[in-house]
Amino acid sequence: MEPALESAKWDEARLRQAEAAAQAHLVGAVVSSWNNFQVTGRTVISHADGCRVWDVAGRERIDWVMGWGSLILGHRPAAIHDAVMEAMRFGLGYMYESPRTGMLARRMAELVPCAERMRLANSGTEATLHAVRIARAVTGRRLILKFEGHFHGLNDYLLFGVDGAKLLGEINDDGLIDPVPGSAGLPVDALAPLLLIAPFNDLDVLERAFAKYGHDIAAVIMEPVALNVGCIAPEPGYLQAVRSMASQAGSLLIFDEILTGFRLGGGGAQGKFGVVPDLACFGKAMGCGIPVAAVCGKAAYMDALSPVGSVEMAGTNTGRQLAVSGALAALDAMESSGAWHRLAVANDRVVAACRALLQRHGVPAYVEGFGGRIGVHIGSEQRPRNFREVVARWNRDYHVSLYRKLHDTLGLFGFLLPLGPCPEPITLSAVHSDQDIDTTLDRFETALRATPYQTARMP
Secondary structure (H helix, E strand, O other): OOOOOHHHHOOHHHHHHHHHHHHHHOHHHOOOHHHOEOOOEOOOEEEEEEOEEEEOOOOEEEEOOHHHHOOOOOEOOHHHHHHHHHHHHHOOOOOOOOHHHHHHHHHHHHHOOOOOEEEEEOOHHHHHHHHHHHHHHHHOOOEEEEEOEOOOOOOHHHOEOEOOOOOOOOEOOOOOEOOOEOOOOOOHHHHHHHEEEEOOOOHHHHHHHHHHHHHHEEEEEEOOOEOOOOOEOOOOOHHHHHHHHHHHHOOEEEEEOOOOOOOOOOOHHHHHHOOOOOEEEEOHHHOOOOOOEEEEEOHHHHOOEOOOOOEOOOOOOOOOHHHHHHHHHHHHHHHHOOHHHHHHHHHHHHHHHHHHHHHHOOOOEEEEEEOOEEEEEEOOOOOOOOHHHHHHHOOHHHHHHHHHHHHHOOOEEOOOOEOOOOEOOEEOOOOOOHHHHHHHHHHHHHHHHHOOOOOOOOO
């Protein structure tokens, strides 16, 4: 592979033209709203390599967003490059069946406990949408139970009570939470009655929900570790209890493993915790930068899909050989390179170091990480059990002041990135070296020294 230098050759005239075009023709000058960071806005990147990005002014930064968790092997991994080049030779664009599609399905079945069958998609949003459709078809029921703060993509059916919602829903007498839409444009009156929203890690509320609505709950969908709201682990025995309640009610259990998948080892959260869902959704690290996702699950439920059953799940871009070859290469490279072990070791090191630094500088915080997604919850040393506790305890003003210093002057991209009502996790990759981590921790301490802790202002 050649060095990532070609895109760095933009001269000033071309850069001005590109910026004018973006301002004139892109909504908000971004291709994705997530690229407009809430505090610091957009950063235009000219090129990226390993765990580093370079902006158009030539500033080098260590990347701690890493494709929103997808780039476990870093920017420009050799294995993905080789797979793309191979696909160019045999036809990267066709989406018909090939020997590689069967091999990918078998690879997923070898790694993921529930993956007796697989169907590809293009994004996590697609995968969760189709998983819910399968559950409703299989059970003949309407309701989906999800957890407050858990994010399952931007499909309308699940875009309520999410991590980016500007308001928290009212808590009802039974402990369930009113569905608050996560975007304008949702037909709330039509869709909200199809959802039950519960607090994470609260079995009493879950038991009451199943007692009252269990006959009509098609599925429970959840992030087995809540990695979109910092990092919230399930209480001991919680996933096992959810599994049991869903089974007793005849409801399907869906794990959204878009983030936990291939971060917590090859088997994802279901492998780590020993709880096997009926269906699971994968994306992000499944392709390590290649746009690919999947719904996997037990044959009895997956066979509801056409052409065996009558549930439709297909698309023009589904299963293009670029995605299939890329996913195969990503899975093999993560396993053969020791990426999962590297992530686990680096995760524990960064968690311990961040805890020590924050404590040394008198900053109350709880730090926890899984598979290199590390939540730094500044404002309280108590472990948050659910999204509402994250929101209530977070000292956003101080968090933002730290982030600005790290982003603006210390060359860390996305480290301690603040989002709406909760912090984005720090995201490790397998290519963050010990030196990268040392450099980052030194800069973090520099920011802490320069930013004495201030308690949160009362609203």
